[in-house]
Amino acid sequence: MKTSPFKSLLKATFFIAACTLSTWATAHTGFDGQAHPSFFTGFAHPVFGLDHLAAMVAVGVWGALTARRAGAELLWGPLGFANMLLVGAMLGLQGVELPAVEPMIAASLLVLGLLVVSRLRLPGVAAALLVGCFALFHGLAHGLGLAGSASAFQTLAGMLTATVFLHSAGLGMGWALRSANIWVSRAAGVGVAGFGSVLLLQLV
Numbered sequence: 001m002k003t004s005p006f007k008s009l010l011k012a013t014f015f016i017a018a019c020t021l022s023t024w025a026t027a028h029t030g031f032d033g034q035a036h037p038s039f040f041t042g043f044a045h046p047v048f049g050l051d052h053l054a055a056m057v058a059v060g061v062w063g064a065l066t067a068r069r070a071g072a073e074l075l076w077g078p079l080g081f082a083n084m085l086l087v088g089a090m091l092g093l094q095g096v097e098l099p100a101v102e103p104m105i106a107a108s109l110l111v112l113g114l115l116v117v118s119r120l121r122l123p124g125v126a127a128a129l130l131v132g133c134f135a136l137f138h139g140l141a142h143g144l145g146l147a148g149s150a151s152a153f154q155t156l157a158g159m160l161t162a163t164v165f166l167h168s169a170g171l172g173m174g175w176a177l178r179s180a181n182i183w184v185s186r187a188a189g190v191g192v193a194g195f196g197s198v199l200l201l202q203l204v
Contacts, residue, residue: 037146037149037151037152037154037155038151038154038155038158039154039155039157039158039161040158041155041158042154042155042156042157042158042159042161042162043158043159043161043162044158044162045142045155045158045159045162046159046162046163046166047162047166051105051106051109051195051199052105052138053166054109054112054192054195055081055105055108055109055112055134055138056081056163056166056167056170057166057167057169057170057173058109058112058113058115058116058170058189058192059077059078059081059112059131059167059170060077060078060166060167060168060169060170060171060172060173060174061116061170061171061173061174061177061185061188061189062077062112062115062116062119062170062174063075063076063077063078063127063170063171063174064170064171064172064173064174064175064177064178065116065119065174065177065178065185066119066120066121066122066127070175073124074171076124076125076127076128077127077128077131077167078164078167078168078170078171079128080127080128080129080130080131080132080135081128081131081132081134081135081163081167082135082160082163082164082167083132083135084131084132084133084135084136084139085135085136085138085139085142085159085160085163086139086156086160087136087139088135088136088137088138088139088140088141088142088143089139089140089142089143089146089156089159090139090143091136091139091140091143092139092140092141092142092143092144092145092146092147093143093146093147093152094143094147095144095147096140097140097144098136098137098140101137101140101141101144102141102199102203103200103203104134104137105134105137105138105141105199106196106199106200106202106203107134107196107200108131108134108135108137108138108196109192109193109195109196109199110193110196110197110200111130111134111196112131112134112192112193112196113189113190113191113192113193113194113195113196114189114193115189116185116186116188116189116192116193117185117186117189117190117193118189119182119185142156142159143156
């Protein structure tokens with residue numbers, strides 16, 4: 001049973017609106033300033049840090065839009081992102097710093113939005129490596145903010161749980177958009193790419 005164009009448009013509009021809310025704020029990168037990080041703050045961070053939310057959902061949407069069929073092919077992007085997010089977080093906990101963390105997080109939104117717009121299909125490993133490169137910077141920002149915290153690992157567990165949840169939401173949204181007019185998914189991608197562009201301009 002196909003999703004009606006109206007319902008698909010509502011879903012895409014909600015997604016774009018959620019992303020646009022963050023254009024009034026600078027890039028949200030880490031846990032700095034949180035007095036009591038925990039599993040629950042870790043879970044909430046990607047959900048309410050809308051730059052992270054948009055990136056994680058977009059990974060799932062892109063994976064679902066470009067998969068030839070339901071199955072393992074859907075999971076390359078989400079698995080690549082989640083695993084490299086963890087690698088980046090662990091590096092951050094060890095005090096490893098890389099240049100341009102905030103610009104790379106903003107650039108990830110621009111690139112992921114364009115991938116959703118174009119529905120570019122890449123081999124599974126290439127898709128995982130591409131999104132994983134950006135996820136490394138998302139994770140690094142989290143890890144640096146948690147360095148020295150006694151509850152760092154509980155907080156990271158919450159963050160990874162939220163990441164899986166957001167990837168799953170993106171996969172579901174993307175699968176629904178497969179049966180909608182192609183311009184609906186393109187509008188969602190433009191929203192994410194535009195959000196990333198605004199964040200990049202704020203960092204110039």
